[in-house]
Amino acid sequence: MILFFTTFKLSYICVMGILRKTKSVKILLDEFEKQSTAISAITLIERFHLNMNKTTIYRILDKLEDDGFLHSFLGKNGHKWYAQCSGCSSAEHHDIHPHFQCSDCGKVECLSTDVLIPTIPNCKVDVSQILIQGTCEECFS
Amino acid sequence: MILFFTTFKLSYICVMGILRKTKSVKILLDEFEKQSTAISAITLIERFHLNMNKTTIYRILDKLEDDGFLHSFLGKNGHKWYAQCSGCSSAEHHDIHPHFQCSDCGKVECLSTDVLIPTIPNCKVDVSQILIQGTCEECFS
DNA sequence: ATATTTAATGCAACTTTGTTGCATTAGTTA
DNA sequence: TAACTAATGCAACAAAGTTGCATTAAATAT
Ligand SMILES: [Mn+2]
Ligand SMILES: [Mn+2]
Ligand SMILES: [Zn+2]
Ligand SMILES: [Zn+2]
Numbered sequence: 001m002i003l004f005f006t007t008f009k010l011s012y013i014c015v016m017g018i019l020r021k022t023k024s025v026k027i028l029l030d031e032f033e034k035q036s037t038a039i040s041a042i043t044l045i046e047r048f049h050l051n052m053n054k055t056t057i058y059r060i061l062d063k064l065e066d067d068g069f070l071h072s073f074l075g076k077n078g079h080k081w082y083a084q085c086s087g088c089s090s091a092e093h094h095d096i097h098p099h100f101q102c103s104d105c106g107k108v109e110c111l112s113t114d115v116l117i118p119t120i121p122n123c124k125v126d127v128s129q130i131l132i133q134g135t136c137e138e139c140f141s
Numbered sequence: 142m143i144l145f146f147t148t149f150k151l152s153y154i155c156v157m158g159i160l161r162k163t164k165s166v167k168i169l170l171d172e173f174e175k176q177s178t179a180i181s182a183i184t185l186i187e188r189f190h191l192n193m194n195k196t197t198i199y200r201i202l203d204k205l206e207d208d209g210f211l212h213s214f215l216g217k218n219g220h221k222w223y224a225q226c227s228g229c230s231s232a233e234h235h236d237i238h239p240h241f242q243c244s245d246c247g248k249v250e251c252l253s254t255d256v257l258i259p260t261i262p263n264c265k266v267d268v269s270q271i272l273i274q275g276t277c278e279e280c281f282s
Numbered sequence: 283a284t285a286t287t288t289a290a291t292g293c294a295a296c297t298t299t300g301t302t303g304c305a306t307t308a309g310t311t312a
Numbered sequence: 313t314a315a316c317t318a319a320t321g322c323a324a325c326a327a328a329g330t331t332g333c334a335t336t337a338a339a340t341a342t
Contacts, residue, residue, distance in 0.1 A: 020289055020338050042328075053292050058329065060290090076270075078219020078299095079328070098269075100261055113259040115271075120241055120252065122278040128239075129217075129272045130256075137263040161309045161318060183299075194321050199300065201319090219328095220299070 017067035024052040038083035038108040076101050083110050102136035158208035165193040169201050179224035179249040217242050224251050243277035
């Protein structure tokens, strides 16, 4: 729940996500607004290590995910990536979708395309993470 | 290339995979023959830490993959898993398929089902890793 | 405006997975 | 049985991510 400059009394609301609009939060929010593609935690740490500690970055990303502002997934090396949600809330993330990672430049994009997941005999399927790898538009041409 | 007890002169053959049938290699081969489901590197380290060093385990797994005997993929936490190949060789791995991981017991199975990967505008798709999560047969009933 | 409250931060130490270099061991071949 | 060298063990390392705790700074109350 992102609530900036409201008149709510903090002690009364559910505490899981971002409550205070700190410099660090502003920097990360701006970065995701500016860049539409996904960003890895590692990249953010490299990019903002002068502005804030890596612990802070991990903690803010975690909260922004709780808030339904970001969603996370694992890239090809099993490292954590984040991208903006569209229409999610702290109540539920309903924007599960495949991701495309360029093997050349490493860039990751969220795909709006739906992939049909097969049913598995006697198993209950919950979610599926799909990472498609190849060469992106820029690296291809 | 797994060549045990042959008469080839070692120095003449391509050196990438397993060449000598050591105790450690035998133990790991046996384990994958015995257990049909995938096994994580971490599990093997736990299971055989009295028999061999973790470095040895990682190196043997790596070679067995080169040999086309095992294939690897990342589980839900980004940790490395291995399972037997069917019909692969050191020349090429042609058994790329989705995997199912039980959120309850953690077990992973290879799925023979094919998943249709969407084409992505202006991108060249190479491979896709698909990890389906849910509840397995045993944990479900 | 100032004091109070406490969420957020920085830092150091830690955990976990996996890798590397090098001396030693043990399969394989001569 | 001796020689060759792939494979191993060990210790140290690397990288991603986590935890505890003292300190700082947003937000609120006065
Ligand atoms: Mn996405
Ligand atoms: Mn498999
Ligand atoms: Zn690219
Ligand atoms: Zn299960």
